[in-house]
Amino acid sequence: MTPLSIESLAAVVQGVSPAAGTMPGAAQGSGAPGGFAQLLQNQIADLDASVGGAESAMQSLASGRPVELHEVMISLERARLSVQTFVQVRNKLIESYQDLMRMQL
Amino acid sequence: MDYFRAAAISAAGMAAEKARVEAATLNLANAHTSAAPGTPGFQPVTAVIHAEAAPFSRVFQGSLPPASLARASVVSQSGVATRMAFEPGHPDADANGMVAYPAVDSTQEMMTVMTALRAYEANLAALQATKTLAAKALEIGSNS
Numbered sequence: 349m350t351p352l353s354i355e356s357l358a359a360v361v362q363g364v365s366p367a368a369g370t371m372p373g374a375a376q377g378s379g380a381p382g383g384f385a386q387l388l389q390n391q392i393a394d395l396d397a398s399v400g401g402a403e404s405a406m407q408s409l410a411s412g413r414p415v416e417l418h419e420v421m422i423s424l425e426r427a428r429l430s431v432q433t434f435v436q437v438r439n440k441l442i443e444s445y446q447d448l449m450r451m452q453l
Numbered sequence: 454m455d456y457f458r459a460a461a462i463s464a465a466g467m468a469a470e471k472a473r474v475e476a477a478t479l480n481l482a483n484a485h486t487s488a489a490p491g492t493p494g495f496q497p498v499t500a501v502i503h504a505e506a507a508p509f510s511r512v513f514q515g516s517l518p519p520a521s522l523a524r525a526s527v528v529s530q531s532g533v534a535t536r537m538a539f540e541p542g543h544p545d546a547d548a549n550g551m552v553a554y555p556a557v558d559s560t561q562e563m564m565t566v567m568t569a570l571r572a573y574e575a576n577l578a579a580l581q582a583t584k585t586l587a588a589k590a591l592e593i594g595s596n597s
Contacts, residue, residue: 418464
């Protein structure tokens, strides 16, 4: 697992941010242009941290360091939950984008 | 994520119960360890569980009350009489032919193992419930 894949996601979100900033609703809701993209980036950073934590816990376990098995499993679950949360956010984002694209003008 | 507050508490409980199992295992493993006359020999241990102060940062954020996480420490039992067995041929026998063994009660140790196992399972069930909460919360977003 490389953190690169998540970093590249963050780059994609940075590309999205001008579009999010031009939406009046988004700008009002977050108080600043690009606020939502910032939120998403923070979430990606959180996801990256939890996946990295799970990875290092598994490495510790595999290399025979004295780690608690349940701690490793909890960190794995934490990473899974973070990924699922992020996927849901991504689904919502794509969904709203598609709703906008389908809009008849 | 806030769901992992409950996970941290469960993890502390599980670690504490594991320490109880370890203490009982140590006692059972050394139940027949003899001691030469004049030496202390093996002292039975017990796991003492205290509510330990949570990390200050977590208390400061209000995410955990102070003194909340269960933390076990394995300590030697003091003042436990040794079990004397008459074995004149044993290398550790004293002048009267008695050999000193630690006073480990196998039944009690097995009970400790069983109760610790059940308590571990209870912590695990609580942790699973926390997981289910989070998974169900994520279902709010799905439109299927």
